[in-house]
Amino acid sequence: MNGKYAMGIDIGSATSKCVLIGKDGNIAANSLIASGTGTAGPSMAVEAAFGKLGVTRENISAIVSTGYGRNSFPGADKTMSELSCHARGAYHLYPEAKTVIDIGGQDAKVLHISNGALSQFLMNDKCAAGTGRFLEVMSHVLQLDISEMSEAGARAEKPLEISSTCTVFAESEVISHLSRSASINDIVAGIHKSVATRTAGLVKRLGVIPEVFMTGGVARNENVRHYLSRELGVDIKTSPLAQYAGALGAALFALELTNNKE
Template identity: 45%
Template sequence: MKLKAFIGIDIGSLATKIVLISEGRLIDHRTERSTYDFKRIGHNLFDDLLKKNDLNREEVFLMSTGYGRNTIDIADDRVTEITAHAKGTQFFFPDVHSVIDIGGQDSKAIVISKKTGNVVDFQMNDKCAAGTGRFLEVMAHALEVPIDQFGDLALKSNKSASISSTCTVFAESEVISLFARGASKEEIASGIHRSIARRVAGMAKRIGVGPKLVFCGGVAKNPAVKKYLEEELGYEIETPEFPQLTGAIGAALIAQENNTN
């Protein structure tokens, strides 16, 4: 049976993203919290996507990516999120040179060959949460600010409190001592966002990232991280329309490439 569409599913530690691509166009997508049951969430999203788009299992190719790529047994193939993000960002920005992806559990920097569009180098954060979406979540919780308002709060301050700890746990204690010393919530929020931007920019510079640089992953929706990353890197960076979906889109595009050539 001829394949009608290509589905990419990016199972991240915090969110699962699924997209449907047909003839190189993004047709449909879904995002849901991954919870502890990656497999069930993945199956539900996949079934829903097929149903809503009136497709049978045999008519689609499912490519999984992300932290939980090996857990979804219905996938036809899998690819790492590094390769998937590189491909997915090219969907939005064909002339991309570098990618910074900050997800819930990890952050990564990728350099892409302009000639081939393939990954030429990459760097991932270590197993600690600093420099990831989880770091922002913990800090937003400590400041009692909803996560979707955290970036805006940071940008209200023209001063950034200094957060020197690179460890999430120590940084949380540092935030409490900053409060005790009279720093405002906005200043602290700004300092937290600067610390994540500094850490990720440092990691990215080590592999020679440069413009055009695309910032993706869930954290790319945070305006303060984007602004401070631009300041650390010294140039403007781009954010795609759906920054959380680039991995899933990349997986679907790779599936399409592998099955049409």
């Protein structure tokens, strides 16, 4: 436990994120690999973070793993659920956050934070609707890069309606819009609106307590945030590090582990 850094690794279904923090709790290095659980993604994420600081495992005081693949990461001192980690990480990034919306690769979660820790949560159904995977499927259908989706949606003149809840049916709906030569931008905005509506339903079930902070990969999509904010009637904050909230939370728990042992 003599290492200089505490490490958190968030192994999701689509990506692996690693965060190293110093004893002051500040982020020293972070990395993201676009492969998730069951792949080389987690070890690549660790190597990338280590590489940035030129450190090895020896320099790490404790490791906490989280995310869908948390139990399969070798060498973790502790595993924690991603809900606790996201709450902790989001609170660190934005201490005013009371409600956290996390849309990851395969699920969506809403959390309430009270006194800096998780107090309530709700997860989506066992279904890809309204998650990162949904957007990924749609971006393939539209032959857009996922990173281009937000801008495309923002350019929409008349957002279309995507009414199907199911990803598979929504895909056919998108294809039928395409075959009617609808504008790609309008379709994308419709897709974002449908993600926002579905997520808003989940958020409202738990209750909206401002300030609302968004984490997870989908938080980077400004157009989804725009529609979600409209659906919920509140501002939605995020951070450039939003996708690292889970890994950051895990790193903060790892630091706590180090401090407790010392």
